[in-house]
Amino acid sequence: MPDTHTIVRVTGVTKNFKLGSTNVQALKGVDLEIYAGEYLSIMGPSGSGKSTLFNMIGGLDKPTEGKVFIDEVDIAQLDAFELAWLRNRKIGYIFQTFNLIQVMTALENITLPMIFAGVHNDAAVKKGIELLDLVGLHKRYNHKPQELSGGQQQRVAIARSLANDPAIILADEPTGNLDLSTGEEIIKLMSALSKERGVTIITATHDYKMLNASDRVVWIEDGLVKKVENRDQLNIDVGCIRMA
Amino acid sequence: MAQKKRIPFQDPDSETDIVAQVVLPFDKSLEISIKSIKSRFLRNMVTVTSLILAVSFLAYILIGSDITNGIYGSGQPDLMKMLEKSGYQVGGSAKERWIVILSLLVCTVGIINAQLMAVTERFREIGTMKCLGALDSFVLRLFVLEASMQGVVGSLLGALAGGVIAILLGMLRFGFDAIKFLPLSDIGISVLYSIGVGFGLSLVGVFYPALIAAKMRPIEAMRVEE
Numbered sequence: 001m002p003d004t005h006t007i008v009r010v011t012g013v014t015k016n017f018k019l020g021s022t023n024v025q026a027l028k029g030v031d032l033e034i035y036a037g038e039y040l041s042i043m044g045p046s047g048s049g050k051s052t053l054f055n056m057i058g059g060l061d062k063p064t065e066g067k068v069f070i071d072e073v074d075i076a077q078l079d080a081f082e083l084a085w086l087r088n089r090k091i092g093y094i095f096q097t098f099n100l101i102q103v104m105t106a107l108e109n110i111t112l113p114m115i116f117a118g119v120h121n122d123a124a125v126k127k128g129i130e131l132l133d134l135v136g137l138h139k140r141y142n143h144k145p146q147e148l149s150g151g152q153q154q155r156v157a158i159a160r161s162l163a164n165d166p167a168i169i170l171a172d173e174p175t176g177n178l179d180l181s182t183g184e185e186i187i188k189l190m191s192a193l194s195k196e197r198g199v200t201i202i203t204a205t206h207d208y209k210m211l212n213a214s215d216r217v218v219w220i221e222d223g224l225v226k227k228v229e230n231r232d233q234l235n236i237d238v239g240c241i242r243m244a
Numbered sequence: 245m246a247q248k249k250r251i252p253f254q255d256p257d258s259e260t261d262i263v264a265q266v267v268l269p270f271d272k273s274l275e276i277s278i279k280s281i282k283s284r285f286l287r288n289m290v291t292v293t294s295l296i297l298a299v300s301f302l303a304y305i306l307i308g309s310d311i312t313n314g315i316y317g318s319g320q321p322d323l324m325k326m327l328e329k330s331g332y333q334v335g336g337s338a339k340e341r342w343i344v345i346l347s348l349l350v351c352t353v354g355i356i357n358a359q360l361m362a363v364t365e366r367f368r369e370i371g372t373m374k375c376l377g378a379l380d381s382f383v384l385r386l387f388v389l390e391a392s393m394q395g396v397v398g399s400l401l402g403a404l405a406g407g408v409i410a411i412l413l414g415m416l417r418f419g420f421d422a423i424k425f426l427p428l429s430d431i432g433i434s435v436l437y438s439i440g441v442g443f444g445l446s447l448v449g450v451f452y453p454a455l456i457a458a459k460m461r462p463i464e465a466m467r468v469e470e
Binding site for chain 2: 051055060061080081084085087088089093095096097099100101102103104112113115116117118121160172176
């Protein structure tokens with residue numbers, strides 16, 4: 001990574017939930033810096049606060065205490081317009097359940113964020129076709145999501161997340177609903193895109209296949225960052241996991 | 245610079261203010277709502293049918309009373325006698341009015357119910373749109389547009405059906421005298437009134453569900469249901 005400026009900064013973030021009458025602390029003070037252009041995985045068992053942290057980074061949830069900065073802007077200070085703008089241009093989302101809009105074709109799904117961004121229809125269609133080619137879905141422009149396989153749907157979703165050239169792509173368990181080999185293809189595609197386009201990719205996952213593609217892995221346990229590992233440290237650990 | 249106050253992410257060279265940078269043109273919203281109506285055709289037909297029934301009942305009552313009023317105004321003794329026998333009251337009976345109001349109420353509740361179900365069914369779609377940068381107003385507009393289309397179709401068909409039934413039944417009772425003394429302007433007003441009420445009901449019915457949809461948080465898109 002030649003350019004290592006911090007694109008996401010998380011400082012002292014805690015999050016409390018009310019579960020009935022008891023207070024649950026999902027995050028107990030997390031500090032984290034994510035650098036531009038890296039592929040970062042947030043790993044942790046379910047209930048560890050992984051998803052909560054992930055949602056905070058994506059501006060989908062607000063911390064109880066602490067701050068989340070995207071490009072050094074405190075996202076708690078943003079109003080509805082600015083948040084929409086952020087989600088539209090700065091962040092691309094990829095979901096476990098693909099979340100393509102069922103009534104629209106693959107191409108229309110990809111052009112929608114561009115339409116929101118005020119891109120002219122013809123330009124949006126042109127770019128949409130380019131993006132579909134990029135993710136390897138030639139000639140599937142006019143297929144509805146139901147007519148596509150899970151892997152193909154996730155490819156459309158990846159193309160959609162790239163529509164407005166975001167700086168960050170957030171992928172929540174992107175391989176969670178896919179079989180092993182399709183999941184691997186999706187991970188390869190994402191890591192290739194991150195390198196080619198210099199997009200920061202942040203994933204929340206418990207898929208160990210993701211480890212090899214990641215530049216860094218953040219392990220969350222019990223609402224705290226347990227450790228942050230670079231890729232070179234990681235290979236050893238993967239061995240350990242396999243042995244265990 | 246005052247115009248570009250929403251700075252955080254504002255590109256200093258950009259001409260437009262950030263507010264103008266998230267948009268959904270009207271033709272696009274129309275396109276999207278037509279698509280979702282088409283794809284949920286059966287469910288939409290149920291909503292439209294309830295509207296048709298309520299509006300046709302309203303139109304039937306209104307035009308039926310136009311017919312009897314016309315005959316009452318004709319001053320022909322034999323027809324008057326027939327009217328009296330059938331228990332005619334000038335201005336329509338209170339019971340009739342109550343039944344109409346009740347049917348409209350039931351219809352509104354039905355529409356609210358159907359639209360609420362549509363919102364819960366579409367939580368993922370709405371959440372996703374919000375993740376893609378949709379504002380509350382986009383979602384609101386989509387739901388209102390869909391309801392308006394349902395409203396137009398439902399009330400047009402309803403008014404037509406109600407009117408035809410009222411005239412046919414009138415002719416059965418009074419023969420051709422029913423149309424002879426029927427002022428066209430009265431029918432026109434009754435039909436327009438029914439259409440207006442039907443359209444209004446469908447908008448009233450969608451208001452609360454659309455508000456819930458618009459306020460839905462983008463995080464809903466992340467929900468995984470197995």
